Amino acid sequence: MSLTDPEEKMSKSASNPKSFIALLDPPEVIKKKIMSAVTDSDSVIRYDEENKPAVSNLMVIYSLCSGESIEEITQNYASYGYGKFKKDLAELVVETLRPIQNKVNELSAPGAIESILMAGAAKAQEAAQPKLRLFQNKLGLFAIQS
Missing domain, CATH: 1.10.240.10 (Tyrosyl-Transfer RNA Synthetase)
Incomplete structure (x- = not known):
C-alpha cells in the first residue's frame, strides 16, 4: 500500500x-x-x-x-x-x-553487457564445435591443415 x-x-x-x-x-x-x-x-x-x-x-x-x-x-x-x-x-x-x-x-557499467555476450558466445561456440565437426565430416568438408 x-x-x-x-x-x-x-x-x-x-x-x-x-x-x-x-x-x-x-x-x-x-x-x-x-x-x-x-x-x-x-x-x-x-x-x-x-x-x-x-x-x-x-x-x-x-x-x-x-x-x-x-x-x-x-x-x-x-x-x-x-x-x-x-x-x-x-x-x-x-x-x-x-x-x-x-x-x-x-x-x-560500460562494456558489461558486451562482456557477458562475448563470454556467452565463446561458451556457445565451444559447445557447438563437436557437432559442427561431425556435420562437416558427414558432408565431406574437411579442414585443411597447414
Whole structure:
C-alpha cells in the first residue's frame, strides 16, 4: 500500500513520489520516504488493518524484507515507538534492495553487457564445435591443415 495513503496501492505512477519506494531509489531517499510515511497518532506498533492501516502496511513491508512474522515484529517493537520502528524498517529495506541495485549498477557499467555476450558466445561456440565437426565430416568438408 502507499506510504502516504494506506488506502491506495503503492504505484510508481502515483502523483506523489513519496508514496512508493522504487527499486533503484538511493538509500537516503528510501530512508526519507519511510521516515515520512503516514502512521497514526497512537504510537503502539500493532497490526490492525481496519484501525491502523498505515502501521499495518509498514509491518507487512518489514515482514516481507525480514522474514519475521507480524507477531514477532509486534513483540520486538512492543516497547518502542514509530521512530525506532521506521528507522529499522528503512535500514532493512535499504539492505534488501542493495543486491538488486548493485547488480543494476554492475550491468550498467560500460562494456558489461558486451562482456557477458562475448563470454556467452565463446561458451556457445565451444559447445557447438563437436557437432559442427561431425556435420562437416558427414558432408565431406574437411579442414585443411597447414
